[in-house]
Amino acid sequence: MPKADRLLGVLPEERFAGELQRSVVETNSRPFVKIADLVEDLAALRRAVVAEAEEFGLGIVAAGTVPIVELDALEVTPDPRYENMLEEYQSLAREQLICGLQVHVEVPDRDQAVRVAQKVSAWTPTLLALSASSPFWLGADSGYASGRTLLWSRWPTTGPPPAVSSAAEYDQLIADLIQTGVITDPGMIYYDLRPSAHLPTLELRVPDACPRIEDVALIAGLFRALVVEALDSPEPLDVRPEIIRAQTWRAARAGLEGELVDPATGRPQPADRVVRSLFERLRPTLEGTGDAELLEVLLDEALHRGSSAARQRAAFAAGGLEDVVDLLVAETRMHTEGQPGARRTHVMAMLEGYDSAADEAIVFDRSARRPYGLVLTALERLGPQGLAEREEQRDHVQRALGMTFHTADDEDRLFPFDLVPRIVAGEDWNALQSGLVQRARALEAFLHDAYGDREIVRDGVIDPELITSSPGLRAEGSLVAPGLIRCTVTGTDLVRNGAGQWFVLEDNLRVPSGLGYAMANRWLAARVMPELVRAVSTPAPRRAIAVLRGALTRESGDVALVTTGPSDSAYYEHRLLAAELGIPLVNPDDLRIDRNGRLHAGDHSIDVLYRRIEEDELWKAVPGLRAAVESGHVVLANAPGNGLGDDKALYHHVPDFIGYYLDEEPILNNVPTYLCRDPEQLEVVLDRLGELVVKPVDGFGGHGVVVGPDATAAELAQVRAELLEDPSQWIAQETVDLSTHPTFAGGRLEPRAVDLRAFVCLGAEPEVVPLALTRVAPAGSRIVNSSRGGGSKDTWLLP
Incomplete structure (x- = not known):
């Protein structure tokens, strides 16, 4: 249903965004170190969008495609860029009712991002297989576990990342593509892996959207491990882009239920064997990131459960497309049940307008992050009046x-x-x-x-x-x-x-x-x-x-x-x-x-x-x-x-x-710290004074500290003068x-x-x-x- 604008009107714009089609809402998690924290954030986002959608009589599905589509009812989001895409790309834009999972992993710089993309590209088809959730399109079985991949591959700039060795070479390629007129801006680069244009990250774009958050967590954890391993390894796995494209096709066709191409040998193997070989390859890295135990459990569950595509086909065999829709709606909202909601009226009232953007205890929808459920339960029981009485006792x-x-x-x-x-x-x-x-x-x-x-x-x-x-x-x-x-x-x-x-x-x-x-x-x-x-x-x-x-x-x-x-x-x-x-x-x-x-x-x-x-x-x-x-x-x-x-x-x-x-x-x-005694570092500090925290080298108790983003113009002018007078007595740190x-x-x-x-x-x-x-x-x-x-x-x- 093309009603995303109604949802976006009541959802915070920093966490939710529109897409080309008005039937799609994009959620954006915060960045996290721990996979479990990422899961909590994604669950809170889903709870929020599901709750608001239900107010409008709508259901939410996180999947590569939806089983039932009325193409005549689809509408492009009113936006000059999207209108231009519709005019230029016609059926590609009209039929763009597909959803992907995009994972960003931090890398030191864009040169590293380009090089890492080459090293990990051969394993992206395996991640696609884990995500496969789009067997149905236009009311029929496409024959593919990820039919979205076929629809997506029609765009002119999709597929494995280009074989370039530096950010400069990559950016020149993008500029040349724009010059051809085939694409209009860098945002239309849809490679399976790409260095982000606005973040210090490498972005994975090949997987389908996943109904189960556990599968999102598994893919995110494996992709991070691939990036970490690649940052430490000298040479990439030498697989040509043409072979990777073929491997991607095989993953889209088979999902987890058939054969995948093993990147290490170039030969077909049962999907579960290829996936487990990837996990074992990454085990030392996963142990280093602290993810091995959790991801092994999630991987075992994913292989035992099978792909979303297989589950959808089983539902279709039992009851047709309506059962498939019911399954997808239920799996998407699986983590939205049993949350505090109205039962915690005191806590919800005390958290009204609460900014949880960097919070350790509260997630987006004002529910408790682990392990704070006990604490919020106690606060709910006491309420604001009870807490005020406890303060008097304190x-x-x-x-x-x-x-x-x-x-x-x-x-x-x-x-x-x-x-x-x-x-x-x-x-x-x-x-x-x-x-x-x-x-x-x-x-x-x-x-x-x-x-x-x-x-x-x-x-x-x-x-x-x-x-x-x-x-x-x-x-x-x-x-x-x-x-x-x-x-x-x-x-x-x-x-x-x-x-x-x-x-x-x-x-x-x-x-x-x-x-x-x-x-x-x-x-x-x-x-x-x-x-x-x-x-x-x-x-x-x-x-x-x-x-x-x-x-x-x-x-x-x-x-x-x-x-x-x-x-x-x-x-x-x-x-x-x-x-x-x-x-x-x-x-x-x-x-x-x-x-x-x-x-x-x-x-x-x-x-x-x-x-x-x-x-x-x-x-x-x-x-x-x-x-x-x-x-x-x-x-x-x-x-x-x-x-x-x-x-x-x-x-x-x-x-x-x-x-x-x-x-x-x-x-x-x-x-990250700058020594102001060093003339080059001092120059950086003076240029970025309003962004950094400046401290005297012998300070304690917070005395003399100037927090650039929070400082007044007079405070910045004063500390600038002191830095110039005796830079050896100061350091600066990133905020x-x-x-x-x-x-x-x-x-x-x-x-x-x-x-x-x-x-x-x-x-x-x-x-x-x-x-x-x-x-x-x-x-x-x-x-x-x-x-x-x-x-x-x-x-x-x-x-």
Whole structure:
């Protein structure tokens, strides 16, 4: 039915679009790292379009073709480009009631996209066979599992990608084709694989649209693995385009029920054997992307179930074309049943207008992403009034606990805490733990080297000036004996983008804070939202204390925590940690060095000083402390001079540290960073100042950070002047589209940017503390620091 315009009038244009025929609606998912996240997004999109279509008495079918077509009723979408296509291509345009599945996979650049297309092209017929869903056309069986492929191949620029070796050569070919007048613009390039014209991706276009989202997921995962493998492989599978075209015809004819041509041998084989051989070829890559287990299940199900074309033919044999339509409608809406909808009236009302574009918990139609169903159920039961009452209870408990944050205005304020917990899935947390330990080990090795022989400089890995000019370099850093741990506790700030990719934003090696607040958040949540905390299995706070205690007592002896006292912004945390560790909480004035060079607080001897103040304050307050550290009579945790590792310019080189000291590939990615001390990189930063985040190399707590997209003209002018005055004191980073999380504010749930501070203790063995701090930015901000108005959430680290 040519009524897509009615649907598009009520659907968000950024996720739904029209096509040539007014009987077609295109859905556009967000980009994702995880296949499961992609499935959730596609399901939410289908729920939305199915629900709106039903309001107009329409059904939705995701398939290559539909069984019943009245060509006279078809209408081209009113659009100058489409009208021109109708005039130019006549029956091709009039009969274009076909739907494809298009998958984009990120590649580094267009040259790579063109080369990868050559390497993977031979396997695209196999992906077509998995998708085959178009046996019927104009009310009859076409004899092909993918009749759409035959209809599609009539266009002049379809089929295997051209044999070119560079983006420039590809673009010249497109320009030559346009010059012939056969096509009018680059959008009419319909090759089975093509570099996207507007995204940094390689696009797969050969499959039919699939009624079952599981098949979409399978094809997307296999195609990504093919691209990843091709990026790492030196040579393509040498198959001529003419052979690939023939293989595509065979796949369109047979689907999964006949024979396919095996690209490796060029000979026909049963389809299931060819598909499984592709999976086994890709298994190492799929294990690397984390998709192997899921895709193997989906592949087994797809082969057991057979192609959509076969299922449609079985339905036709049972009841004719109407049964085929019923089957397609049912499979398309399979993931739309049993969703919260009207039953969650409170949650739906609190999420009205919610922007889920980068959200970790909420999908497009305001339902829960996995594993947030439990959380939304609890919020639904409480409703806005119940949540407001829980907030009052939260404030009362915070006051009783003394859970405050000392501000620059010399006030003690309740530490902002949101009631909606954040969940870090087990698959994410496991990968993060490995990357955090790797990073901590590399930074530990670098600091010992930087305050020692500086072999990394001698071997030409980094410029010596990066060390010698760093504001974090301290002469006292050389007092630490080589065998001692420098980074007893590291605090690493991680951010996640909307696609689910994690990045390290910065490392904190001087006096990393937040662990105590993470503990307090769990206690607070247990008091205020007990029904949620009791329902999940997450590590208890006491386990975090055990890890911290083990690291602090590694060198044996008595431990004390030193603080500047109530004037410190994190004094509450200092008191809490000292109490939980069972160690004295002391001020610098309480400390003295005896005649034997040993440190005391009153009558207590101290062997390890867990410092939560800047080292310069300690040197001033405790005469003789330098000598005690140098002699080994007292250990400072963390070690003096660790600020060198906090340096934002050296952050850029942590991946180099991992390679140099550990001989490993980095597990966690840095945010792409520019060193402004480099004239060429400075020029890039100045040209893109409004797009980047600019930071002082010795900054902390969000001070001095300028977020280009959010900055005023005056702020950009000011930071430009400071960059020009002393570029060595600045870095710039690409702006990460931070993931958001629902935060209860003013009776509503609002998406707020979040990050994650995770902790590693270097004790007898490096160990990630099983407790992390989620920090929440204020409304309209990307800066999460408490000193800039940020708050926090309880964080569930799932096993």
